Amino acid sequence: MADVAEKTKKSPGKFFSDVSKEMKKVTWPKRKEIVKYTTVVISTVVVMAVFFWAVDLGISQLVELILG
Numbered sequence: 001m002a003d004v005a006e007k008t009k010k011s012p013g014k015f016f017s018d019v020s021k022e023m024k025k026v027t028w029p030k031r032k033e034i035v036k037y038t039t040v041v042i043s044t045v046v047v048m049a050v051f052f053w054a055v056d057l058g059i060s061q062l063v064e065l066i067l068g
Contacts, residue, residue, distance in 0.1 A: 010018075029037070
């Protein structure tokens with residue numbers, strides 16, 4: 001168990017060096033892709049919000065009809 005802990009210890013300099021190497025391997029999305037994904041997320045959130053608003057309104061009306 002102690003061997004694993006000793007092997008995983010790294011100096012801060014080595015850590016940041018490794019981070020720098022890994023960041024160079026990252027493929028970043030293009031602006032067009034980001035806009036596309038953002039549009040999908042925002043439109044999905046709006047559709048879900050309208051859906052839950054309608055369901056809430058329907059349930060409220062149903063409860064009011066039953067109780068009132």
